[in-house]
Amino acid sequence: MPNSHSSTHTTICDYFCANFTLPHHQERNHHQQTHHFSSRRQHRPSSNQSPTRLDPLSIQKYQNILYTQSFRFYQSPVESSAGRENRNKSRDHYMDELIRGLIRPPNLPTFTSQAPHTLPSPRWLALQINFTLTTPWFSKDDRVFHVLDNPIRRDRLFALPFMSAAAWKGLLRWTYQHLLSSQSPANPPPHQTSTWITHLFGHSKAESEEFTQGALHFYPTWFSRVSFECINPHSRATRAGRLPIIYEVVPPDHNGIFRLLYAPRPLPPDKLPPHQAIEHLLLAIEKLLTTYGFSAKRTAGWGTAEITKSYAFFTSADKSNHKLEDQSPTSLIEKLKQSSHPIFNQK
16 A cells, blocks of 8 residues: 555655746855854855756755664764764864865745735735845754854755744844833824734733734745854853854845735725734834844844845736835835835725
């Protein structure tokens, strides 16, 4: 009797091999020195690499190396010098293999790469923010069996580092609330602020017995390159470090895309939030990416980025598609005010 799980896995792999291709990469060299962190190894694809199909064997090879080296790592006793040496060799072998680039990212669709699609409602608004990391990005994986103490979070299908949609939503909700709660005469009253947050993000856990789904829908962000950062805490007595801590991170100067869709429920015009709510959303996105950061260890300065391009997409009542483009999200506010989007043309 055939194994249904195996056949399903084969079908998924065949689908992605047939539909996704790999983009041509030309990575810039990056060298950064800080007094806290020192980059140990970085994966740099060759510039003459031609686009190829996604090979599922690459993902399988990554899994084999990960579990083989992790098994060798935990088999070696830490009490003996030979065991510690074997642990170091396992860790170094895993890091060296990642530098060679076992896994190539598929050409996943974005709002700008796809053909213009008509959104179901004129009230919907799609946003895409292209950014370049200025500091390392890290999010710890929940794998227990791993050769590294601080592995980066990876997608289960592509085995690529990624920022989940739920993580984007939580961080942007905190930034939005923090931005509105600042003491300023121009800010709206607290009850109006709470209404805006509930409309955009929905109710949080244990906030209300009747939950409301937010109007914002988030998408994950994938990264295609990893490096390793080392933190070496120093002893106050000897002023020397003995136990360096290695983090698997996405290095600076690497590009990413943040996407979200504003899709409110059908509401009468008087129930729609004012355009200030969307304006504060764009301000919160810029603050999150450039100031607060969207990575673990944000207090150490990780996870900040420079915004390179911002896009807004919507469909007007006559079914015509509109695309607005500018440098930063806040620069889109004036263009949206001059557009025909109903949120910015309420009377």
